[in-house]
Amino acid sequence: xxxxxxxxxxxxxxxxxxxxxxxxxxxxxxxxxxxxxxxxxxxxxxxxxxxxxxxxxxxxxxxxxxxxxxxxxxxxxxxxxxxxxxxxxxxxxxxxxxxxxxxxxxxxxxxxxxxxxxxxxxxxxxxxxxxxxxxxxxxxxxxxxxxxxxxxxxxxxxxxxxxxxxxxxxxxxxxxxxxxxxx
Amino acid sequence: xxxxxxxxxxxxxxxxxxxxxxxxxxxxxxxxxxxxxxxxxxxxxxxxxxxxxxxxxxxxxxxxxxxxxxxxxxxxxxxxxxxxxxxxxxxxxxxxxxxxxxxxxxxxxxxxxxxxxxxxxxxxxxxxxxxxxxxxxxxxxxxxx
Numbered sequence: 263x264x265x266x267x268x269x270x271x272x273x274x275x276x277x278x279x280x281x282x283x284x285x286x287x288x289x290x291x292x293x294x295x296x297x298x299x300x301x302x303x304x305x306x307x308x309x310x311x312x313x314x315x316x317x318x319x320x321x322x323x324x325x326x327x328x329x330x331x332x333x334x335x336x337x338x339x340x341x342x343x344x345x346x347x348x349x350x351x352x353x354x355x356x357x358x359x360x361x362x363x364x365x366x367x368x369x370x371x372x373x374x375x376x377x378x379x380x381x382x383x384x385x386x387x388x389x390x391x392x393x394x395x396x397x398x399x400x401x402x403x404x405x406x407x408x409x410x411x412x413x414x415x416x417x418x419x420x421x422x423x424x425x426x427x428x429x430x431x432x433x434x435x436x437x438x439x440x441x442x443x444x445x
Numbered sequence: 446x447x448x449x450x451x452x453x454x455x456x457x458x459x460x461x462x463x464x465x466x467x468x469x470x471x472x473x474x475x476x477x478x479x480x481x482x483x484x485x486x487x488x489x490x491x492x493x494x495x496x497x498x499x500x501x502x503x504x505x506x507x508x509x510x511x512x513x514x515x516x517x518x519x520x521x522x523x524x525x526x527x528x529x530x531x532x533x534x535x536x537x538x539x540x541x542x543x544x545x546x547x548x549x550x551x552x553x554x555x556x557x558x559x560x561x562x563x564x565x566x567x568x569x570x571x572x573x574x575x576x577x578x579x580x581x582x583x584x585x586x587x588x589x590x
Contacts (some may be wrong), residue, residue, distance in 0.1 A: 301474045303465035305468070306464065306467075315471075316467045316473070320480055323477075323481045388462055390457070409457065411467070
């Protein structure tokens with residue numbers, strides 16, 4: 263591979279992707295550093311076991327870098343990454359057939375704030391996680407991309423291959439069902 | 446419909462934002478980045494493996510169909526020649542002409558066919574398989590002179 267042009271101090275994702283294509287390994291590492299935590303949150307929210315999150319994040323990045331030639335910039339790199347993460351998680355569940363569990367002790371171990379508030383907040387998360395498990399995949403991913411990641415419907419629709427209107431409908435169906443779990 | 450109105454107390458959205466936060470905090474980002482780069486450098490490309498190991502269902506069905514059709518064509522090409530290839534001309538004609546009159550008569554009796562209409566058959570258009578018993582009798586008689 264030919265040496266790549268050095269990238270700017272805070273390069274865009276597109277610049278890093280181009281640099282990676284040109285053989286610049288540090289560009290790939292920088293993309294991982296930039297998006298790994300958001301991806302981990304998405305995967306954990308979508309039902310990944312805490313112990314599996316690290317491996318799933320790695321696998322998602324590997325698949326993404328292998329498939330970068332098919333990324334046309336229809337959405338942000340991070341959003342595209344999360345759709346790949348959804349596929350990786352689905353494959354992992356299919357292989358393991360393990361029940362998805364969000365451990366309650368993680369919530370209890372938090373050290374900040376009032377213990378009672380922490381417990382209540384932890385219970386709400388546990389219920390939301392349980393509710394998300396019951397949703398169809400499309401509703402679950404639309405909800406997470408919207409409510410957890412704060413994305414616009416246009417962006418979500420582009421990433422998931424649907425229309426903004428349909429994404430909006432999925433979101434509202436998801437919210438309607440999840441409120442029953444969380445209240 | 447207003448999303449924020451749907452989540453008027455903001456509770457669901459707030460909980461959703463917290464979801465997975467601890468898993469993200471625990472992630473060793475630097476170690477993950479190095480692991481990804483190392484795997485990209487050392488592992489064979491996944492898409493090659495995918496092409497080799499996972500074939501779409503329609504491709505497998507098409508392959509099976511080709512095999513079945515191919516086997517059928519081969520079977521037909523083997524059977525049809527067997528059915529249509531003419532039987533080699535009887536070599537018995539030569540042997541027959543070498544028989545004596547008594548031997549021919551014995552053969553005729555062994556055939557056991559009653560004498561029907563007598564037909565003149567020339568030895569030149571002889572094809573023993575095509576002859577009926579009366580024709581064969583006539584032939585034998587003509588050979589006897």
